[in-house]
Amino acid sequence: MLKLKVDGMTCGHCAQTVTRAVEAVPAVERALVDLKAGEVSVEGDAEETAVRRAIEDAGYDVRGAA
Template identity: 55%
Template sequence: MVKLKVEKMSCGHCASAVTRAATKVSGVEGAEVDLANGEVAVSGNPDVNALIAAINDAGYPASEAR
């Protein structure tokens, strides 16, 4: 599982956009957004850089959660 911190998510539409962007990345089996904490947990074995790029391209700055 990969956890990313995602900025600028404030509503259900944002969560849906991040989920759609994440699930388009090769190796992603599923994505679960935690809107309250500004995170997305991704299951599967995706390339983390590709995942971050896809979410960034959707308009939501993302980075690996620490």
């Protein structure tokens, strides 16, 4: 499982946006956002760079692995 720290998520809408963006990446089975911790956990075999790009394209900053 891939875990990334994400900056800029402040509400439920942010969490939904990140979840949808990550789940659109090929080979992602599921994305779980922990809004309070500012993290997203990704299940599946997706490439980390593709997941990072999807989050950044959605308007959020990835700080690194959680």
